[in-house]
Amino acid sequence: xxxxxxxxxxxxxxxxxxxxxxxxxxxxxxxxxxxxxxxxxxxxxxxxxxxxxxxxxxxxxxxxxxxxxxxxxxxxxxxxxxxxxxxxxxxxxxxxxxxxxxxxxxxxxxxxxxxxxxxxxxxxxxxxxxxxxxxxxxxxxxxxxxxxxxxxxxxxxxxxxxxxxxxxxxxxxxxxxxxxxxxxxxxxxx
Numbered sequence: 001x002x003x004x005x006x007x008x009x010x011x012x013x014x015x016x017x018x019x020x021x022x023x024x025x026x027x028x029x030x031x032x033x034x035x036x037x038x039x040x041x042x043x044x045x046x047x048x049x050x051x052x053x054x055x056x057x058x059x060x061x062x063x064x065x066x067x068x069x070x071x072x073x074x075x076x077x078x079x080x081x082x083x084x085x086x087x088x089x090x091x092x093x094x095x096x097x098x099x100x101x102x103x104x105x106x107x108x109x110x111x112x113x114x115x116x117x118x119x120x121x122x123x124x125x126x127x128x129x130x131x132x133x134x135x136x137x138x139x140x141x142x143x144x145x146x147x148x149x150x151x152x153x154x155x156x157x158x159x160x161x162x163x164x165x166x167x168x169x170x171x172x173x174x175x176x177x178x179x180x181x182x183x184x185x186x187x188x189x190x
Contacts (some may be wrong), residue, residue, distance in 0.1 A: 003029055008072055015063050023060055024171050030073040031056075031167065037077050041084055049155060051087070055080035057174045133183045141176035148173060 003011070008029065014022035034055055038048035059066075059076045066075060134142050147153045147161065155173075159166045 005071070009068055012063065012066060012068070012072060015060070020171070020175075023174075024167060026060075026072065027056055027171055028167050030076050031170075033073050034076050034080050038080055038084060041081075046154070051080055051084050053170060053174065054083050056170075057177060058083070060174065061178065129187070133180065133187060136183055137176065137179055140172060141179060144169060144173045145176050145180065 003025075008026075011022045011025050011029075015026060031052065035048055035052045038051045038055075039045065042048050042051065055076055058079050066072065134145060137145070143162070144158065147158045148155075153161070155166060155169055159169045162169065164172075
């Protein structure tokens, strides 16, 4: 069902008041537009999906700042475009150029990137802290985080395994990430 601009503004007003169904409606209405836009840019379904999810997370976090003079889908697409550009810049800046000629290469040695015992211990402690914080979440949020980030399961497989519609999984994952970020911030403040 196609929504009129007035209906979208009503849904946005509900989302601003915290109505979770409104968030789902906005996600359902704009998902294909944003995902299709990103797929044309990055040519990778998984990357396009990740950027789209991040764009909706940012849009929903900043929904109070949405200006009704603009189209909501255009606003989310612009957010997704900025995320993709930022990711491209990070990737571009992380590429290290090789030596210009073989003589410059003679003095260079490859650094040992293998983790030290201290690095492994820090990583293990961080993982244990993360898992302890995850236990504070409701099971439905903990479950989607576990499937996505520890088992690296694609969204469609998550939806099939949990017997939920794909959009529900995406919204739940957005909410779980936000709640987890809040828990991490609270933990750091202590």
